[in-house]
Amino acid sequence: MWTIDVRPGKENFVPQALLRKSNLAELITLLLGRQKVVGPVSLGNDQFRFAEINSSAELSLDYLPTILPPKKYFLPPHEMLLHYDIAAGQQMQALAEVEELVLFGVHTCDLAGIQCLNMIFSDRPRDLHYLLRKNHLTLIGLECNDCCDHHANCALLHTHLPKGGYDLFLSDLGADYFVDIATHKGEQLVAAAQLFEPVTAAAQDALATLRRNKKERFKSTLPMRYEDLPYLLEETVDSAIWQQVGEKCLSCGNCTNVCPTCYCFDMVDEPQLDLSKGQRVRTWDSCQHETFAKVAGGESFRAERAARQRHRFNRKFNYPMARYRRLFCTGCGRCSRACMAAIDVQETLKALIEERGR
Numbered sequence: 001m002w003t004i005d006v007r008p009g010k011e012n013f014v015p016q017a018l019l020r021k022s023n024l025a026e027l028i029t030l031l032l033g034r035q036k037v038v039g040p041v042s043l044g045n046d047q048f049r050f051a052e053i054n055s056s057a058e059l060s061l062d063y064l065p066t067i068l069p070p071k072k073y074f075l076p077p078h079e080m081l082l083h084y085d086i087a088a089g090q091q092m093q094a095l096a097e098v099e100e101l102v103l104f105g106v107h108t109c110d111l112a113g114i115q116c117l118n119m120i121f122s123d124r125p126r127d128l129h130y131l132l133r134k135n136h137l138t139l140i141g142l143e144c145n146d147c148c149d150h151h152a153n154c155a156l157l158h159t160h161l162p163k164g165g166y167d168l169f170l171s172d173l174g175a176d177y178f179v180d181i182a183t184h185k186g187e188q189l190v191a192a193a194q195l196f197e198p199v200t201a202a203a204q205d206a207l208a209t210l211r212r213n214k215k216e217r218f219k220s221t222l223p224m225r226y227e228d229l230p231y232l233l234e235e236t237v238d239s240a241i242w243q244q245v246g247e248k249c250l251s252c253g254n255c256t257n258v259c260p261t262c263y264c265f266d267m268v269d270e271p272q273l274d275l276s277k278g279q280r281v282r283t284w285d286s287c288q289h290e291t292f293a294k295v296a297g298g299e300s301f302r303a304e305r306a307a308r309q310r311h312r313f314n315r316k317f318n319y320p321m322a323r324y325r326r327l328f329c330t331g332c333g334r335c336s337r338a339c340m341a342a343i344d345v346q347e348t349l350k351a352l353i354e355e356r357g358r
């Protein structure tokens with residue numbers, strides 16, 4: 001039997017392993033025996049979603065980005081935060097609905113999105129509901145060997161390679177998965193499963209070749225460096241392109257709902273008619289809705305759609321750099337795929353780059 005020993009002084013610890021593909025079904029069965037497992041599932045017509053599975057046969061591991069990102073398991077679209085019941089003698093009480101869950105097959109772009117959310121909700125004031133739920137989630141990542149489609153630009157955003165944010169990470173080497181073990185939870189899982197094998201020199205070489213090939217396959221479609229995007233947004237603040245984008249936009253909010261890094265929410269108190277019971281509920285909101293920036297007196301900070309679109313782009317490619325030293329776009333392309341008005345992030349950035357160059 002091969003196990004991992006992480007005690008101090010055990011120099012032979014290698015946080016990597018191999019999983020034969022023929023053992024994947026058994027691994028999923030083992031996970032299902034402990035808690036719920038969710039993974040990418042096909043909806044047909046090249047549409048996928050993260051959903052609970054009952055066996056590995058339901059997984060679609062060769063998938064395009066799911067309609068909604070896995071943020072729905074960290075920040076549910078509808079979440080009760082507080083509740084009260086006067087008959088039971090209760091004042092407002094906090095409530096956090098959490099469950100043990102394995103998220104299987106999460107791509108690197110979505111892992112990057114979760115890292116963004118972790119930063120936001122760990123910042124003060126810390127969001128205890130989010131952080132509590134996060135502690136009950138186990139993340140098993142899966143590397144993309146090919147780029148999704150023309151909407152995606154993970155190469156520009158540097159999210160096409162694994163950069164942490166997972167417990168285990170699987171890279172497809174053909175007959176085997178190369179497994180990177182990133183956390184104690186991941187180590188425990190590997191040790192308990194007894195399905196993993198030590199890495200070989202040949203597997204190390206195969207992983208290095210895979211990563212070399214990815215350099216050729218994953219090319220940014222924009223003539224701009226990641227670091228320069230905030231300057232582009234600063235310098236095009238008065239561009240007429242925002243007006244053109246605003247005229248097309250329907251203010252539906254699809255783009256922010258499907259975005260792995262958008263986290264804005266609304267809070268509503270919902271008392272029963274006799275006020276004997278009630279709850280405070282958090283729901284997803286969108287900066288693209290006309291009501292979002294409305295304040296007392298009916299004034300709105302961003303009454304025009306053009307201003308709301310410019311704000312969305314700044315929230316992805318400019319403002320987070322100042323506070324978190326990273327951009328909040330993962331290049332997943334979901335917003336462009338989901339937009340009924342065919343507003344494409346890459347095309348919009350390209351137009352801004354061309355205009356600024358003139």
Ligand code: SF4
Pocket residue numbers: 248249250251252253254255256288335338339340341342343
């Ligand atoms: S999905 Fe498209 S139309 Fe809808 S708010 Fe976003 S940019 Fe506007």
Ligand code: SF4
Pocket residue numbers: 255258259260261316328329330331332333334335336345
């Ligand atoms: S802005 Fe669009 S491409 Fe960027 S992370 Fe959000 S959904 Fe993905």
